[in-house]
Amino acid sequence: xxxxxxxxxxxxxxxIVSDFYARRLGEVVAAVDPANDVAGKxxxxxxxxxxxxxxxxxxxxxVADWSSVDCAIVTTSSDLELVMPTxxxxxDHGVAVLSTCEELAYPWLRHPVFAQELDERAIRNGGRxxxxxxxxxxxxxxxxxxxxxxxxxxxxxxxxRLQDASSRRVPFQRKIGAGLDDxxxxxxxxxxxxxxxxxxxxxxxxxxxLGWTFDRWEEELTPVxxxxxxxxALGPIPAGHSSGVRQVARGYVGDESVAELVFQAAIAxxxxxxxxxVDGDPPLDLVWKGGVHGDTATSAIVLNSIRALxxxxxxxxxxxxxxxxxxxxxxx
Amino acid sequence: xxxxxxxxxxxxxxxIVSDFYARRLGEVVAAVDPANDVAGKxxxxxxxxxxxxxxxxxxxxxVADWSSVDCAIVTTSSDLELVMPTxxxxxDHGVAVLSTCEELAYPWLRHPVFAQELDERAIRNGGRxxxxxxxxxxxxxxxxxxxxxxxxxxxxxxxxRLQDASSRRVPFQRKIGAGLDDxxxxxxxxxxxxxxxxxxxxxxxxxxxLGWTFDRWEEELTPVxxxxxxxxALGPIPAGHSSGVRQVARGYVGDESVAELVFQAAIAxxxxxxxxxVDGDPPLDLVWKGGVHGDTATSAIVLNSIRALxxxxxxxxxxxxxxxxxxxxxxx
Numbered sequence: 068x069x070x071x072x073x074x075x076x077x078x079x080x081x082x083i084v085s086d087f088y089a090r091r092l093g094e095v096v097a098a099v100d101p102a103n104d105v106a107g108k109x110x111x112x113x114x115x116x117x118x119x120x121x122x123x124x125x126x127x128x129x130v131a132d133w134s135s136v137d138c139a140i141v142t143t144s145s146d147l148e149l150v151m152p153t154x155x156x157x158x159d160h161g162v163a164v165l166s167t168c169e170e171l172a173y174p175w176l177r178h179p180v181f182a183q184e185l186d187e188r189a190i191r192n193g194g195r196x197x198x199x200x201x202x203x204x205x206x207x208x209x210x211x212x213x214x215x216x217x218x219x220x221x222x223x224x225x226x227x228r229l230q231d232a233s234s235r236r237v238p239f240q241r242k243i244g245a246g247l248d249d250x251x252x253x254x255x256x257x258x259x260x261x262x263x264x265x266x267x268x269x270x271x272x273x274x275x276x277l278g279w280t281f282d283r284w285e286e287e288l289t290p291v292x293x294x295x296x297x298x299x300a301l302g303p304i305p306a307g308h309s310s311g312v313r314q315v316a317r318g319y320v321g322d323e324s325v326a327e328l329v330f331q332a333a334i335a336x337x338x339x340x341x342x343x344x345v346d347g348d349p350p351l352d353l354v355w356k357g358g359v360h361g362d363t364a365t366s367a368i369v370l371n372s373i374r375a376l377x378x379x380x381x382x383x384x385x386x387x388x389x390x391x392x393x394x395x396x397x398x399x
Numbered sequence: 400x401x402x403x404x405x406x407x408x409x410x411x412x413x414x415i416v417s418d419f420y421a422r423r424l425g426e427v428v429a430a431v432d433p434a435n436d437v438a439g440k441x442x443x444x445x446x447x448x449x450x451x452x453x454x455x456x457x458x459x460x461x462v463a464d465w466s467s468v469d470c471a472i473v474t475t476s477s478d479l480e481l482v483m484p485t486x487x488x489x490x491d492h493g494v495a496v497l498s499t500c501e502e503l504a505y506p507w508l509r510h511p512v513f514a515q516e517l518d519e520r521a522i523r524n525g526g527r528x529x530x531x532x533x534x535x536x537x538x539x540x541x542x543x544x545x546x547x548x549x550x551x552x553x554x555x556x557x558x559x560r561l562q563d564a565s566s567r568r569v570p571f572q573r574k575i576g577a578g579l580d581d582x583x584x585x586x587x588x589x590x591x592x593x594x595x596x597x598x599x600x601x602x603x604x605x606x607x608x609l610g611w612t613f614d615r616w617e618e619e620l621t622p623v624x625x626x627x628x629x630x631x632a633l634g635p636i637p638a639g640h641s642s643g644v645r646q647v648a649r650g651y652v653g654d655e656s657v658a659e660l661v662f663q664a665a666i667a668x669x670x671x672x673x674x675x676x677v678d679g680d681p682p683l684d685l686v687w688k689g690g691v692h693g694d695t696a697t698s699a700i701v702l703n704s705i706r707a708l709x710x711x712x713x714x715x716x717x718x719x720x721x722x723x724x725x726x727x728x729x730x731x
Binding site for chain 2: 086089090201205206210212213214215216217218219220221276277278347348349351352353354355356357359360363364366367368370371372387388389390391392393394396397
C-alpha cells in the first residue's frame with residue numbers, strides 16, 4: 068500500500084488525488100494546503116474519489132504521523148525557491164518527494180546551490196526528490212533523451228510541441244495570451260506571465276544527458292497571430308491578434324545550435340503534435356500524432372513515477388536517473 | 400575508462416567493437432570467439448578501429464586477467480541455453496554482462512529457471528546481466544512501455560514494425576524468406592529459420608510491465624507476397640512469391656487481445672516505420688518515420704546501456720529496470 072501526503076490542492080493537486088484513487092494506487096493519508104478556503108476542509112470535499120477522514124492542514128509542520136507517509140506529492144509552485152521550505156521538511160523526514168515544480172525538473176540551471184542542498188539533505192535522511200510532469204519532465208526532455216538510446220551519435224536534436232488550445236481550460240487560454248493585441252502581448256511577455264515555465268530546464272536536461280556544455284543559450288517568445296477571426300472560451304480573437312504563444316529555446320556549442328526546443332500553443336492550431344528530430348547515427352524522426360494531452364499526462368507521469376523513485380537510491384533525481392516502467396498497475 | 404570483454408566476433412560483435420572505438424567509449428581488454436578462423440587472431444584484424452595487442456582466445460576460461468574487466472558484451476547466440484555456460488563464468492567473476500541473446504531480453508518466458516539462476520548468481524557475486532538490442536530490448540518492448548508513462552490507463556497496446564529490406568544485408572534478406580514460393584516458405588517456416596526471434600519475449604515484456612497476465616498468447620507467421628516482379632540482392636522475386644515475412648504475436652486477457660506486436664520485413668516494403676498505438680487515457684499514437692535502422696541501433700543500444708547496467712544493483716535486469724539516458728558520451 069502506497070501512502071501519500073498531498074501538498075497543494077489547486078486544480079492539479081486535486082486532479083492527482085482523484086486519479087490516484089480512480090487508479091487504486093494507494094491511499095492519501097494527509098493533505099496540506101495553506102489557502103483559507105481549503106485548509107480545514109475534508110479532502111473528500113475537494114477531490115472526487117477520496118474517502119472521508121482526511122482533513123486538510125495548512126502547513127507540512129502540522130502533519131501528525133510521519134511514520135505513515137511513504138511519499139509526498141508537491142504541486143504548489145513553479146518557483147523552486149518558494150518550494151524549498153516544504154522540500155526541506157519532507158526530506159528531513161526521509162520521504163520520497165515528487166513535485167511538479169518546473170524548476171525542480173532540472174534544478175542545476177537556475178538553482179545549483181539548492182540542487183546540492185536537496186541532494187545532500189536527501190542522502191543524509193534517506194529521502195528522495197524528483198521534479199516531474201509532462202513538460203518539463205517527460206515529453207521535451209526525458210523522453211527525447213530516451214529516444215537517442217538508439218543512436219551511436221547525436222549531432223543535434225530538435226523537439227517540437229504544437230498544441231491546439233481550443234478545447235483547453237480558460238486559465239490555460241489566458242496563460243498563452245489568446246486574444247491579445249501586439250501591445251498587450253508585449254506587456255504580458257515583459258511581465259513574465261506568458262511564458263511556459265520550464266523550457267530552459269528541459270533544454271539543459273537534454274544538453275546534460277547528451278553531453279553538451281552550452282557556450283550560450285537563448286529563449287524567444289513571440290505571438291502566434293490569428294490569420295482569421297477566431298473564437299475561444301475567452302471571447303472572440305480578431306485576425307491579427309494573438310491566438311497563442313510560440314516559445315523557442317536554443318543551446319549552442321560554439322556558434323552552432325545543437326539543441327532546439329519549440330513550444331507553441333494556440334487557439335485553432337492546425338496539426339497539433341509532439342515531435343523529436345535527431346540528426347544522428349541513425350537519424351530519428353518521431354511524431355506523437357495529435358500530441359499528448361497535458362493535464363492528463365502530468366498527473367499520470369507523477370503517479371507512474373512513484374514506484375521508481377521509492378526504490379531508487381536516496382538523493383536528488385531526474386526523470387533520466389530512474390527507469391520508466393510505464394503506466395503503473397493498481398495495488399492489491 | 401570502461402574495459403570490455405567481447406564474447407562473439409561475428410558481424411554484430413565486430414560492429415560493436417568498431418563502434419565502441421569509433422565512439423571513444425573505452426577499451427576492449429579481451430576477446431573470445433571459438434571459431435577456428437577467429438580464435439588466435441588479433442582483434443585489430445577483425446574490427447576496424449581496434450588497436451593491436453588483443454589476441455582472440457577460444458573460450459572465456461582462457462581470459463587471463465579478470466581484474467581488468469568491467470563489463471562483457473556477449474553476441475553469440477539467440478538461444479539462452481547455449482549462452483548459459485558463458486554467462487555463468489562471467490557472473491561468477493562479478494562482471495556486468497550485456498548480451499544480444501534474444502531470449503535473455505525477457506528470459507522468464509521460455510527459461511524461468513535460468514532466469515532465477517542468473518539473478519541469484521549475479522547477486523551472489525556482485526554481477527549484473529541484461530539482454531538488450533533494438534528488438535527485442537528496445538523498440539517493441541522497453542520503448543513501448545516507456546511511452547505509457549504518460550498514461551493513467553492502458554486498455555490495449557499495438558506495436559508495429561514495418562521494415563523495407565531492400566537495402567539490408569543478404570543474410571537478412573535470406574532470413575526473411577525473400578523470393579520463396581509458397582511451398583518453400585512453408586518449409587522454412589516449419590524449420591523455424593524464418594522467424595524473428597524475440598517477438599514472444601517482447602510481448603511478455605510489455606505484458607509484465609503493463610500488469611497483464613496473459614491467459615493465452617499466439618504467434619503467426621505468414622509470407623508477404625510480392626504484388627509485382629521485384630529484384631533484390633538474392634536475385635529476382637516473381638510476383639506472387641514471398642518478398643518477406645509478417646509475424647504477429649498477440650497476448651490475451653480472457654478473450655480479448657490486449658497486446659499485439661506486428662513485425663513485417665519485406666523487399667520494397669512501402670512506408671517503412673515503427674509505431675506504438677495505445678488505447679488508453681490519454682490515447683497515444685507514436686510513429687518513428689522511416690523506422691529505426693536495426694544493425695546500427697542494436698550496437699548503439701548495447702553500448703548506451705553499459706553505464707546504466709554497471710551502476711545498477713547486482714542481479715538480472717531488463718531494459719525497464721534501468722534508466723535510459725540516451726546516447727552515451729565519449730570518455731575522458
